[in-house]
Amino acid sequence: MSRELSPEAQKEFDWLVTRYPQREAAMLPTLRLIEREFGCIDPEGMKLCAQLIGCSPAKVFGVVTFYTHYKRETDGENVVYVCGTLPCALRGSDALADYLCDRVGIGLGETTEDRKITIKKVECLALCDQAPVCQVEDVDWLRVSKEKADEMLESLGIPKRETAGAAAGGEEKRS
Amino acid sequence: MSAPAKTVETVKIKVNGKELDAPKDQPVLQTCLDNGIYIPHYCYHPALSISGNCRMCLCTASNAPKAVISCATFPAEGAEYTTESEEVKKLREIILEFLLINHPLDCPVCDQAGECDLQEFSFRFGKDDSRFEEEKNYRHTKKLGTNVRLYGNRCIVCTRCVRFCEEIAGDAELCVRERGDSNIIDTFPGIPLENPISGCVADICPVGALFVDDFVHKTRVFFLESTTSVCNMCATGCSINVDTWQGEVQRLRPRHNPDVNDYWMCDRGRVGYKYSGAAERLSRYEVGPARAGSSAGDGKAKAGPTDPPRSTRAPSDFGKALAAVSDRAERVRREHGPGAFAFVASAWMSVEEMFLFRRLATTLAGAVPGEAGPATGILAVADGEAWTPRVGGAFKIDSDRNPNRKGAEMLLLGSFISEPFSVLLDRLESGAIKFAWVVGGIPDFSPMDRFRDALGAISNVVVTDILPGPLSERATILLPAASFVEKDGVFVNGRGWAQRCRAALPPPGETRTELDLFQELLRRAGERERVLSAQGVYAELAAEVGAFADTSYKTLGALGARVTDDEPAEREPTGREAAKR
Numbered sequence: 001m002s003r004e005l006s007p008e009a010q011k012e013f014d015w016l017v018t019r020y021p022q023r024e025a026a027m028l029p030t031l032r033l034i035e036r037e038f039g040c041i042d043p044e045g046m047k048l049c050a051q052l053i054g055c056s057p058a059k060v061f062g063v064v065t066f067y068t069h070y071k072r073e074t075d076g077e078n079v080v081y082v083c084g085t086l087p088c089a090l091r092g093s094d095a096l097a098d099y100l101c102d103r104v105g106i107g108l109g110e111t112t113e114d115r116k117i118t119i120k121k122v123e124c125l126a127l128c129d130q131a132p133v134c135q136v137e138d139v140d141w142l143r144v145s146k147e148k149a150d151e152m153l154e155s156l157g158i159p160k161r162e163t164a165g166a167a168a169g170g171e172e173k174r175s
Numbered sequence: 176m177s178a179p180a181k182t183v184e185t186v187k188i189k190v191n192g193k194e195l196d197a198p199k200d201q202p203v204l205q206t207c208l209d210n211g212i213y214i215p216h217y218c219y220h221p222a223l224s225i226s227g228n229c230r231m232c233l234c235t236a237s238n239a240p241k242a243v244i245s246c247a248t249f250p251a252e253g254a255e256y257t258t259e260s261e262e263v264k265k266l267r268e269i270i271l272e273f274l275l276i277n278h279p280l281d282c283p284v285c286d287q288a289g290e291c292d293l294q295e296f297s298f299r300f301g302k303d304d305s306r307f308e309e310e311k312n313y314r315h316t317k318k319l320g321t322n323v324r325l326y327g328n329r330c331i332v333c334t335r336c337v338r339f340c341e342e343i344a345g346d347a348e349l350c351v352r353e354r355g356d357s358n359i360i361d362t363f364p365g366i367p368l369e370n371p372i373s374g375c376v377a378d379i380c381p382v383g384a385l386f387v388d389d390f391v392h393k394t395r396v397f398f399l400e401s402t403t404s405v406c407n408m409c410a411t412g413c414s415i416n417v418d419t420w421q422g423e424v425q426r427l428r429p430r431h432n433p434d435v436n437d438y439w440m441c442d443r444g445r446v447g448y449k450y451s452g453a454a455e456r457l458s459r460y461e462v463g464p465a466r467a468g469s470s471a472g473d474g475k476a477k478a479g480p481t482d483p484p485r486s487t488r489a490p491s492d493f494g495k496a497l498a499a500v501s502d503r504a505e506r507v508r509r510e511h512g513p514g515a516f517a518f519v520a521s522a523w524m525s526v527e528e529m530f531l532f533r534r535l536a537t538t539l540a541g542a543v544p545g546e547a548g549p550a551t552g553i554l555a556v557a558d559g560e561a562w563t564p565r566v567g568g569a570f571k572i573d574s575d576r577n578p579n580r581k582g583a584e585m586l587l588l589g590s591f592i593s594e595p596f597s598v599l600l601d602r603l604e605s606g607a608i609k610f611a612w613v614v615g616g617i618p619d620f621s622p623m624d625r626f627r628d629a630l631g632a633i634s635n636v637v638v639t640d641i642l643p644g645p646l647s648e649r650a651t652i653l654l655p656a657a658s659f660v661e662k663d664g665v666f667v668n669g670r671g672w673a674q675r676c677r678a679a680l681p682p683p684g685e686t687r688t689e690l691d692l693f694q695e696l697l698r699r700a701g702e703r704e705r706v707l708s709a710q711g712v713y714a715e716l717a718a719e720v721g722a723f724a725d726t727s728y729k730t731l732g733a734l735g736a737r738v739t740d741d742e743p744a745e746r747e748p749t750g751r752e753a754a755k756r
């Protein structure tokens with residue numbers, strides 16, 4: 001029942017490992033490949049990676065959980081990453097996270113019942129000069145105010161509140 | 176794959192003003208430790224790769240602008256390192272304050288308390304307060320495998336355990352999960368920590384995060400009394416410490432011995448003391464009547480599990496039991512000659528015991544030129560599975576599950592035991608044997624049916640053993656024996672390395688050691704003047720048996736010495752050495 005890569009993905013993997021001096025060094029791109037192939041990295045995916053790379057599943061487990069950007073099976077369709085590292089924390093990421101959770105109606109690290117949205121606090125997103133920062137899939141949201149948070153949620157299908165004023169700042173959305 | 180002959184290249188360095196010759200490929204930390212300059216450290220372990228994550232070993236160097244971690248700093252010619260200064264002191268305080276941020280400070284209920292490097296370094300190098308006022312985080316407490324328990328809150332994420340599983344044991348079952356202050360040791364879901372030496376992670380964990388399940392909430396380590404000894408569970412004979420409290424063994428721990436087990440021991444050996452504390456241990460001398468007319472020398476002995484039940488033996492004492500042994504042996508010798516005796520030794524005896532047993536056999540049976548001598552043989556447990564770690568220096572789990580087969584080969588084979596076991600069996604069954612002495616001392620021993628049944632039909636069966644079982648059931652005279660935690664003696668491992676086993680506890684009840692027993696019998700027979708300690712007997716043995724010549728308890732010391740002339744096995748690389756290739 002063990003999982004396998006599709007022939008094309010296998011070909012890609014075979015090419016990937018040639019690009020690194022050691023097989024283990026190809027672990028990160030291999031994980032990306034698996035994520036793309038299977039939609040997320042679940043334990044079976046980690047085992048597959050371990051098998052491909054030739055290391056123990058525990059080692060892959062450690063790597064996957066170290067990085068915030070690998071999608072875990074427990075995540076919803078869209079994951080809102082809220083940076084919680086120092087610069088963002090100083091610029092109110094705690095309150096921001098609370099606000100987001102409140103609006104979506106879930107706790108931090110939780111997923112909505114329809115499995116559409118997960119909100120996670122993560123370590124540094126490397127945009128400290130634009131704090132506080134959020135990331136939804138591949139889109140960075142910078143200097144996130146309440147208004148911008150609403151806009152971000154709207155992009156995920158959560159309508160703005162009546163009372164909330166219109167927000168601008170689309171140009172600060174980066175892809 | 177042999178290592179190139181090693182000439183240690185050194186450079187001159189100064190540590191705290193003192194000049195040292197520092198091996199080039201050895202971290203400054205190790206050089207300092209080797210020279211009696213203590214630098215506190217957590218993640219560094221001499222058998223593991225260098226990780227440099229705990230920062231406890233910081234010192235200052237003349238060739239670096241900032242403090243350096245001495246575990247990952249290799250000596251530079253002429254450099255000066257400082258491990259004792261206001262600056263270093265301050266750094267250590269800061270590191271410790273950080274390491275303790277999320278630590279629960281639950282020392283009163285922690286089994287590590289008393290031998291914990293966190294406690295130790297806090298006491299010696301730490302601050303007396305912490306500026307951390309926030310809430311501490313919580314990390315899981317769970318069993319990582321059958322034998323090992325993790326208290327995540329106490330972990331300082333030094334990764335010694337992770338590196339051990341990958342580099343030494345080889346299966347890499349552990350990992351550090353998550354990031355930042357959520358870091359936690361874990362296994363992959365569904366793949367627990369189950370390698371045969373998993374317990375070693377508890378030994379190398381510098382704090383109270385990992386324990387062997389057997390030792391959780393058992394006793395306070397500061398009450399333990401430690402005795403250096405040898406594990407008895409296989410022919411590797413790992414150097415160990417036997418830790419006791421209130422007359423009971425509380426745990427066994429491996430002791431560093433580069434020629435035997437490096438820093439490790441297996442999980443099976445680690446609990447290999449259990450039987451010594453069993454409630455059913457034999458501890459009383461018992462003498463019963465000789466079995467009457469059992470086989471009268473006509474054809475095959477017929478007997479089986481229907482032997483005289485234990486109750487036909489009456490409680491006795493050391494002196495009376497010995498007198499009974501002498502008397503019966505005397506009678507058999509007079510009536511039937513030396514050929515009516517059988518002596519069966521065990522591969523679990525110490526060399527001293529074997530040496531004395533051999534003499535005792537000649538004394539009891541006598542010798543008549545031209546006539547057959549006593550039947551002889553040796554008991555041993557069957558082989559188990561061998562296991563070799565990925566890298567473990569000299570350590571391996573031997574398939575030979577007897578602690579002293581090599582010693583038996585050196586002391587008994589040829590000189591004393593000249594016939595194969597099948598001949599012994601034939602003679603035992605022939606009905607000609609009237610007096611058999613069987614030394615057991617092997618836990619969970621199940622002798623082959625033929626042997627067991629033959630014993631049941633012999634008139635006089637003396638059994639020396641530690642636990643009741645098929646042997647003791649068939650004894651007409653039962654002599655309780657000491658287990659390996661209760662006796663002094665030398666064991667020779669499979670590679671010919673002789674080590675001292677030392678008594679950590681007295682034997683149970685009235686039991687006297689076999690060493691005393693054999694000597695006392697010899698003394699009564701006029702064959703020796705005094706009953707000596709194991710050391711004394713060893714000296715006699717060394718004077719008589721070539722391979723042991725020039726060795727003594729003193730020269731064996733705590734780590735032992737090679738006593739065979741076989742080609743010495745090539746020394747296997749230890750962890751760090753192997754990593755370098």
Ligand code: SF4
Nearest residue numbers: 330331333334336380
């Ligand atoms: S459990 Fe112990 S050995 Fe493992 S990382 Fe934590 S402190 Fe280090």
Ligand code: FES
Nearest residue numbers: 218229230232246
């Ligand atoms: S011992 Fe040097 S950093 Fe841990």
